[in-house]
Amino acid sequence: MKQQQLHWYDRLWIVTPIYLGLGCFNILFAWVGMIFFCLPLLIAIFGGGKLYCNRYCDRGQFFSLLGGRLKLSRNYPTPRWMRSNVFRYGFLIFFFIMFFQMLFVTVLVGSGARDLSQFVTLLWTFRVPWHWAYHGTLFAPWVAQFAFGFYSIMLTSTVIGLIVMVLFKPRSWCVFCPMGTMTQLISRLRAGKSEPCTGNCVCCNEGDHHAG
Amino acid sequence: MASKNRAHVGQYCVACGCCVKVCPIGAISVWKGVKAVVDTLRCVGCGRCANECPAGTIEMIPREVVQ
Ligand code: SF4
Ligand code: SF4
């Protein structure tokens, strides 16, 4: 049995604590998170499938590490409703509504209709004071507002991910992660009607069975 | 092939790739970001992928069954 080789990208889990940590010192670092938002989508759009999830996602690896290697997960099956399309797509839509609401607040601050609120909103509900990570900005106030909003999203999803990691499988979050759902959706659209080879038929006479 | 069972990926696969990482012989891969596919001839039926899968969609089924 071959031991799977470790690659540089298998250590990307470190990015999660670094990102969340930097946001505690200066909220403007939250902008870096745009990479975690755009890269998976770009990879999927250009035909890379879920390569981001399968290989580069720091968060997935972080949960695997805590729940798997550090055994912080109960390793119970993820509840069935959580993997249902209704929940997955419902969560995606909810996520988008909250995302656009965050953009709307950013626009309000940008237009001067609202003051910058130095809070991180946890689980879309709890306003946690975060002024100590704001030291003024060289840019417009909306830049900082977006950073607070984006960091709230990242922290919230990490918290939910950690909860389901402990309760269920290490990567239960990946079942309904909006990025994962979106990239799978894009991949499915790209794949169209084609089907993977299951190696169970004799139609191609390849003599060897191949997956994928 | 000695093993009685093999892995079968069901309809709830989210293509996360967790199964790929634990398969000791690399018999499972994610197809085009859509779903995981088992190379049925190489699968040794160890069940590690089924235990790992967060969507709980991998079943161990008898080899004779053609899905
Ligand atoms: S589903 Fe989400 S958390 Fe999981 S690997 Fe993909 S992007 Fe990362
Ligand atoms: S049952 Fe074992 S050998 Fe077969 S695909 Fe799963 S991990 Fe690989």
Ligand code: SF4
């Ligand atoms: S671990 Fe489960 S959900 Fe993830 S790719 Fe494998 S079969 Fe699909």
